[in-house]
Amino acid sequence: MKEINSRILLVEDEEADIELITNALQQFQMINGMDVAKDGEQALNYLFRRAEYAQRESADPVLVLLDLKMPKVNGIEVLQAMKSDSNLKTIPVVIVTSSRENPDIRTCYELGVNAYVVKPVDFREFTEAIRNVGLFWLLVNQIPKLN
Amino acid sequence: MAQNGRILLVEDDENDVELTLTALERFNLRNEVVVVNNGEEALDYLRRSGIFKLRAEGNPVVILLDLKMPKVSGLDVLRQIRSDTELKTIPVVVVTSSREEPDVKQAYALGVNAYVVKPMDFQQFLDAVSHTGLFWAIVNVPPPGLAP
Numbered sequence: 001m002k003e004i005n006s007r008i009l010l011v012e013d014e015e016a017d018i019e020l021i022t023n024a025l026q027q028f029q030m031i032n033g034m035d036v037a038k039d040g041e042q043a044l045n046y047l048f049r050r051a052e053y054a055q056r057e058s059a060d061p062v063l064v065l066l067d068l069k070m071p072k073v074n075g076i077e078v079l080q081a082m083k084s085d086s087n088l089k090t091i092p093v094v095i096v097t098s099s100r101e102n103p104d105i106r107t108c109y110e111l112g113v114n115a116y117v118v119k120p121v122d123f124r125e126f127t128e129a130i131r132n133v134g135l136f137w138l139l140v141n142q143i144p145k146l147n
Numbered sequence: 148m149a150q151n152g153r154i155l156l157v158e159d160d161e162n163d164v165e166l167t168l169t170a171l172e173r174f175n176l177r178n179e180v181v182v183v184n185n186g187e188e189a190l191d192y193l194r195r196s197g198i199f200k201l202r203a204e205g206n207p208v209v210i211l212l213d214l215k216m217p218k219v220s221g222l223d224v225l226r227q228i229r230s231d232t233e234l235k236t237i238p239v240v241v242v243t244s245s246r247e248e249p250d251v252k253q254a255y256a257l258g259v260n261a262y263v264v265k266p267m268d269f270q271q272f273l274d275a276v277s278h279t280g281l282f283w284a285i286v287n288v289p290p291p292g293l294a295p
Contacts (some may be wrong), residue, residue, distance in 0.1 A: 009175065017162050028208050065256050089255075090252075090256075092261065096196060102291040103272075105288055105291055106236070106290055109236035109290040110236060112258055114261060115238070115260060115282070115283075116288045116289075117289045119264055132278065132281055132282050132285075132286050133282065133286065135278045135282070136261070136278050136282035137261075137282075139278070140275045140278050140279055141260045141261045141262060141263060142263065143251070143255070144248065144251050144252045
C-alpha cells in the first residue's frame with residue numbers, strides 16, 4: 001500500500017456527520033489533514049482558490065468527500081464544476097449522502113463521479129462504511145501525480 | 148449496503164485470478180465473480196455477444212480490469228465502455244502491476260473510477276484487493292438499472 005500522505009476535503013453541512021467522518025478517519029490515522037467546507041460555494045472557493053481561499057497554499061486534496069443536499073450550491077453542481085475542470089477532474093470524488101434516489105445516483109455517475117456512498121442510518125455501520133472508504137481511497141487507490 | 152451484484156474480473160494471469168478470488172472471499176463477499184481472460188472476452192461479456200450471446204441481461208456492479216492483456220488492452224476496454232451509452236456508467240477499477248505515470252494518467256483521463264497497483268508482496272496484495280472488493284461490492288452504490 002501507499003505512503004500515507006493525504007489531505008482530504010470534506011464537503012458537508014451537518015455538524016454531526018462532520019464529527020463522525022472525522023473520527024472514523026482519524027481513528028485509523030488515515031489522514032494528515034482534513035479541510036471542511038460547509039456548503040458547495042465554500043467548496044468551490046476552496047478548490048478554485050477564490051474569495052476566502054484566494055491565498056490557499058496547501059496542495060489540492062487527494063480525495064473529496066461530497067454531500068449532495070447542501071445550502072447555496074449543491075453537491076451535484078460542485079461535482080459538475082470539478083469534472084469539467086482540466087486540473088480538478090482527476091481528483092477522486094466520493095459522494096457521501098443520505099439520498100439513495102435513483103435520479104441522484106444516475107446523475108452523479110453520468111457526471112463522472114468516482115463512487116457513491118449512502119450514509120447508513122446506524123451509527124456503527126456509518127463508521128464502518130467511512131473506515132472502508134478511507135482504506136480504499138486513501139491507502140489503496142492510486143491517483144495521478146498532482147501538478 | 149449489502150448488495151450482491153456481479154463482479155466482472157478481467158485478468159489474463161492465472162495466478163492473479165486465483166489470488167484475487169482468494170482476496171475477495173476474505174470478507175465473505177457473496178457476489179458472483181465472472182472471470183474473463185482478455186479484453187475481447189470482456190467486451191463480448193458486456194455486450195452479450197460472441198460466447199456470451201446467451202447470458203442473462205444486466206451489467207456488473209464493478210469491473211476489475213487488468214491493463215496489460217493480449218488482443219484488446221485494458222485501456223481499450225475502458226475507452227469502449229466509456230463511449231457506449233449502455234455501459235458507460237459501470238464502475239471500472241483498474242487493477243494492474245503498472246505504476247507508470249502515463250498509464251495512471253491515461254486511465255483517469257478516460258474516466259476510470261479508481262486505479263489499484265497490485266502490490267508484489269502476497270499479504271499486501273490480499274489486503275489491497277480485499278479492501279477493493281469490500282468497497283466496490285458492499286459500500287459503493289452502483290448506477291441504477293444493473294442486474295440484481
